[in-house]
Amino acid sequence: MKKILIVEDDENIQNLLEMYLRKAGFEVIKACNGAEALNKFESEKPHLIVLDLMLPLVDGIEVAKEIRKNSNVPIIMLTAKVEEYDRIKGLETGADDYVTKPFSPKELVLRIQNLIKRTYPDEKIIKFKDLEIHPGEMRVYQSGKEIPLTVKEFKILFALAQKPGTVFSRENIMDAIYTEYDDVVFDRTIDVYIKNIRKKLGDNPKSPKYIESVYGAGYRLKK
Amino acid sequence: MKKILIVEDDENIQNLLEMYLRKAGFEVIKACNGAEALNKFESEKPHLIVLDLMLPLVDGIEVAKEIRKNSNVPIIMLTAKVEEYDRIKGLETGADDYVTKPFSPKELVLRIQNLIKRTYPDEKIIKFKDLEIHPGEMRVYQSGKEIPLTVKEFKILFALAQKPGTVFSRENIMDAIYTEYDDVVFDRTIDVYIKNIRKKLGDNPKSPKYIESVYGAGYRLKK
DNA sequence: CAAAATTATGAATAAATTTTGAATGTAGAG
DNA sequence: CTCTACATTCAAAATTTATTCATAATTTTG
Known part of the structure; x- marks a missing residue:
């Protein structure tokens, strides 16, 4: 069973995501700022991270960079607007995928499942x-x-x-x-x-x- | 190999574009009015459309809207003047990008390549x-x-x-x-x-x- | 060894799933 | 509006699997 870390300060989105992900059979851990995210990343070792680009205190990109120093865990970045996406799309942000808000939870779950499947190749023979x-x-x-x-x-x-x-x-x-x-x-x-x-x-x-x-x-x- | 549909009534521009695009490795289809554009779109299923805003008979915007009813194929709109661009820039025209005449063919090719890359990430047969x-x-x-x-x-x-x-x-x-x-x-x-x-x-x-x-x-x- | 308990197995029946043709719903095109 | 294509549902037929049952075989136990 795969563990997902959600880094997101909006509690509504947090809970919405948690619900969908649990339903899809994932274990969910939550963090609402960059520092907490890094801590939980260390202690819980999630299999995938959903990371909001706009975070209080520390930018999501910084969080991603920090994580990338030690790990190749897949990261999906949530961006608030298309312009934001345009801003970062050329950058080396460390993210593996992007989803633009407002997003369909179903779509996000699908992307997560895809990325998980790609990263942790299959059940063992x-x-x-x-x-x-x-x-x-x-x-x-x-x-x-x-x-x-x-x-x-x-x-x-x-x-x-x-x-x-x-x-x-x-x-x-x-x-x-x-x-x-x-x-x-x-x-x-x-x-x-x-x-x-x-x-x-x-x-x-x-x-x-x-x-x-x-x-x-x-x-x-x-x- | 990607197929580009050029919708443009000025034959010089048509040929110029065709040359550059073929050189860049694209397959090129041409149409010189809206009706023809829609037909070719149906029959040829191009991967991207370069659409002149000013067309005889039917406006380019109408063509774009029509296409958008069935498809999310990327559309690059060619506009004749800066004023025209100002006129439409706020509108929901269905276009994904705009290029103002006179344009550098190289730039247009670059934009096409970008858009293609974004739209068809790693399409594999x-x-x-x-x-x-x-x-x-x-x-x-x-x-x-x-x-x-x-x-x-x-x-x-x-x-x-x-x-x-x-x-x-x-x-x-x-x-x-x-x-x-x-x-x-x-x-x-x-x-x-x-x-x-x-x-x-x-x-x-x-x-x-x-x-x-x-x-x-x-x-x-x-x- | 004999009785009791448990497992093995073929055959019969019950239940579930898939396949299919046809009916119905729906949206777009002319 | 009608025509058409496609999506969806429905229900009956065909197929496959699940389950039970009865009996034979085997193992344990005293």
């Missing part, structure tokens, strides 16, 4: 024995050959692969599969998923290569 | 199998032949093509299509777009060449 698990593609490859899994099957294998060797109870596994609470499913359903995954991977419960049954406890990947 | 996706022109070519897509269809295909192989949820896709937050659309609308894109590309959901359905998750381009 998990390798386990001859398996490759690609979360983005929702695909599993076995010795390079794709094994088509359903979404639930994929999620289970993915969950188990987070910690090979660790036992996952059926309840653990259900938590990984179901996003909603109300979806109560019979315990043994998991067994069927496991059976199907094993079948597709050519695995055998008696002498498993991948998925071990742990009697009375659950399942785990065999290390 | 995406190639995917036998498809070519041109973001600037909003066009898709299949084995060199243009496949006419609507704006939304184009945006979806473009979004998917950013990361072939990666699954895009319907929500992801909607984010790519809709810029405003309030524009909430029924989930299944995406399915219909996909259907239409497939139809136009001659793709088949059962054994897709391009767009794969991922049951329970979304869509992705088949790598």
Whole structure:
């Protein structure tokens, strides 16, 4: 989960942004002037900074420069007017992107997401024995050959692969599969998923290569 | 290579500009009145328009307004005199920049290059199998032949093509299509777009060449 | 070893998702 | 205003997946 630092003295904008960003799944930290921004930057180490150009006391550009001395954290600059944008557009301000007020929160969120995605390249491919698990593609490859899994099957294998060797109870596994609470499913359903995954991977419960049954406890990947 | 539409009734200026622009690596289209300008704009989809304010029959401002109804293509307005510039400078004319006659062709070329750079930051043609996706022109070519897509269809295909192989949820896709937050659309609308894109590309959901359905998750381009 | 508990599995059924053709809504062009 | 293109919704059909169930197999325990 990515941390965003909002540096903005207008409390309304601050709160608006916070709301949208939280909704988009980000953790939010706030600062309302340059000094505070630098402090929070040091202590919280955010993954991205949204920085108002016009700040009390210290200019946003100065803040950006200061941060750039130690870090390449992506910075999105908020500018109040188009003229301001024109003023700075030629400058080396250290910002990675600009958004002009008034802005659409949705657009800002999109830009943030893009920049985050660009800066912190993707989810990691998990390798386990001859398996490759690609979360983005929702695909599993076995010795390079794709094994088509359903979404639930994929999620289970993915969950188990987070910690090979660790036992996952059926309840653990259900938590990984179901996003909603109300979806109560019979315990043994998991067994069927496991059976199907094993079948597709050519695995055998008696002498498993991948998925071990742990009697009375659950399942785990065999290390 | 960027296409510039010159709308100018003075043939000397037309030719002068054409020469300079070609030399600077642009493709040049010409029109000598408003009606022709609008036609060429439709058919040629230029990346930038140089528009004379004084035109026979229809005023340049009217042409600009007309174009602005459908497009944000950058427009540079040519004005004959400083007084004229004063007359229009406060108006919302839809122009992005103004150049006063007599002008130095070099300066105009510079301004065009700037505006192009600002408008089309790093436009890259995406190639995917036998498809070519041109973001600037909003066009898709299949084995060199243009496949006419609507704006939304184009945006979806473009979004998917950013990361072939990666699954895009319907929500992801909607984010790519809709810029405003309030524009909430029924989930299944995406399915219909996909259907239409497939139809136009001659793709088949059962054994897709391009767009794969991922049951329970979304869509992705088949790598 | 036998009883009890747990897991494995094939098959049946239920549920969910996708595909599609058609209907409806909407805005712009002529 | 009508015509057209596009966006959107709707609903039925086709497809795929999720879940349950019954029974067999296996493991644990005493």
